[in-house]
Amino acid sequence: MTTQSFHPPERTLMGPGPSDVHPRILEALSRPTIGHLDPVFVEMMEEVKGLLQYAFRTENRLTLPVSAPGSAGMEMCFVNLVEPGDQVIVCKNGVFGNRMQENVERCGGTAILVEDEWGSPVDPAKVEEALKANPDAKVVAFVHAETSTGAQSDAATLCGLAREHGCLTIVDTVTSLGGTPVEVDAWGADAVYSGTQKCLSCTPGLSPVTFSERAVEAIGNRKTKVQSWFLDLNLVMGYWGNEGGAKRAYHHTAPINPLYALHEALVILREEGLENAWARHARMHEALKAGIEAMGLSFFVDEAHRLPQLNSVTIPEGVDEARVRSRLLEQYNLEIGAGLGPMAGKIWRIGLMGHSASATNILNCLGALDAVLSDEGAAIQSGRAVPAAMAKLGNG
Ligand SMILES: *Cc1c(COP(=O)(O)O)cnc(C)c1O
Numbered sequence: 001m002t003t004q005s006f007h008p009p010e011r012t013l014m015g016p017g018p019s020d021v022h023p024r025i026l027e028a029l030s031r032p033t034i035g036h037l038d039p040v041f042v043e044m045m046e047e048v049k050g051l052l053q054y055a056f057r058t059e060n061r062l063t064l065p066v067s068a069p070g071s072a073g074m075e076m077c078f079v080n081l082v083e084p085g086d087q088v089i090v091c092k093n094g095v096f097g098n099r100m101q102e103n104v105e106r107c108g109g110t111a112i113l114v115e116d117e118w119g120s121p122v123d124p125a126k127v128e129e130a131l132k133a134n135p136d137a138k139v140v141a142f143v144h145a146e147t148s149t150g151a152q153s154d155a156a157t158l159c160g161l162a163r164e165h166g167c168l169t170i171v172d173t174v175t176s177l178g179g180t181p182v183e184v185d186a187w188g189a190d191a192v193y194s195g196t197q198k199c200l201s202c203t204p205g206l207s208p209v210t211f212s213e214r215a216v217e218a219i220g221n222r223k224t225k226v227q228s229w230f231l232d233l234n235l236v237m238g239y240w241g242n243e244g245g246a247k248r249a250y251h252h253t254a255p256i257n258p259l260y261a262l263h264e265a266l267v268i269l270r271e272e273g274l275e276n277a278w279a280r281h282a283r284m285h286e287a288l289k290a291g292i293e294a295m296g297l298s299f300f301v302d303e304a305h306r307l308p309q310l311n312s313v314t315i316p317e318g319v320d321e322a323r324v325r326s327r328l329l330e331q332y333n334l335e336i337g338a339g340l341g342p343m344a345g346k347i348w349r350i351g352l353m354g355h356s357a358s359a360t361n362i363l364n365c366l367g368a369l370d371a372v373l374s375d376e377g378a379a380i381q382s383g384r385a386v387p388a389a390m391a392k393l394g395n396g
Helices: 023-029 039-056 070-081 095-106 124-133 155-164 213-220 233-240 256-272 274-294 321-332 359-375 385-393
Strands: 012-014 062-066 087-092 110-115 139-143 168-172 191-193 207-211 310-314 334-338 347-351
Touching: 012 347, 012 359, 023 256, 039 062, 039 207, 039 256, 062 070, 062 233, 070 095, 070 139, 070 168, 070 191, 070 207, 070 213, 070 233, 087 095, 087 124, 095 110, 095 139, 095 168, 110 124, 124 139, 124 155, 139 155, 155 168, 168 213, 207 213, 256 274, 274 310, 274 359, 274 385, 321 334, 321 347, 321 359, 334 359, 359 385
Parallel strands: 012 334, 087 110, 087 139, 139 168, 168 191
Antiparallel strands: 062 207, 191 207, 310 347, 334 347
16 A cells, blocks of 8 residues: 555646636635634635626525535436426436436436437427427426537527426536526526536536525425435525525535635636636637647537537547547646547547636647647648637737
């Protein structure tokens, strides 16, 4: 057994998450641990709630970070809103829609599937059809930004349709929050969850969630207890406080230092400004796109539905894609993502999330890809990618 401390290498993270963590966030993590009911800590928790309302663009009182990764935020939405016997319309256009179906079924609900091709957005016409055919459905669940493909769905339209038919919505914004517009109140979304390690560029392990008054009412009207003790919102609220200053009861020990990190990540977002962060992601995507296309490679998702923060690039013929990724990692300290499920071997996923969405990262990534692909004998236009991206980046 080793007696040596673990020192990870310094990588550039351009996969589907985690993204590069800002040094200010790493520094925040190392600040002194204090008690989770310490009044100073409780004050910080209130600030985190307010900053999350800013990030989600919501006035929802019930807005907080779940003490576990994005998958736990997903689970919190399902276990609280879905009771045995409930019908839930689940939109599937990638990996995370499959997980929503799993959640519904494990809650004892029935999943009514609306399926779209991987790489396409959720088709609102199909959702409307499903709503008409299933008047008893209680919830519509969909993924706003499908990280397995890089496609973004029209959340405003989908939430509007659900409301017209008297349904609540569960929306996955793990990859969109901080990268592309997430408008919880303007959409009229009911239960929305996200993650810290994608466009917020924080360390993994927390899941921001927000619930509308309609969702809170539905939870209050449950006939059965929430089967998960840890994720039962009625209990979690006792700790996080319904209103600022409410008396807090011990539920679990909050992850103190990771919450310092999230606080710092949200302060950084606030300093930059949400709209500026969205604009930066869009601008960086344009630069990466110019380079990728100049090299002769192409994108998997149509431009109209493409996420700037998750770029699915079609792998050229005859290339050993796993070897390219491991050479990027070993020789360039650069991580990009592989395709998941049916997309394995067909696409690479290049993340431009949060702090990773920078000109330096784009130029390094294009230069490294050009070198490795040329060396592997791929039919690319070598030498063109970096100048094309530089031209887009301009002097700013
Ligand atoms: C990453 C991701 C998740 C899961 O988040 P974890 O923090 O890995 O649990 C859920 N949904 C989407 C769309 C994601 O990209």
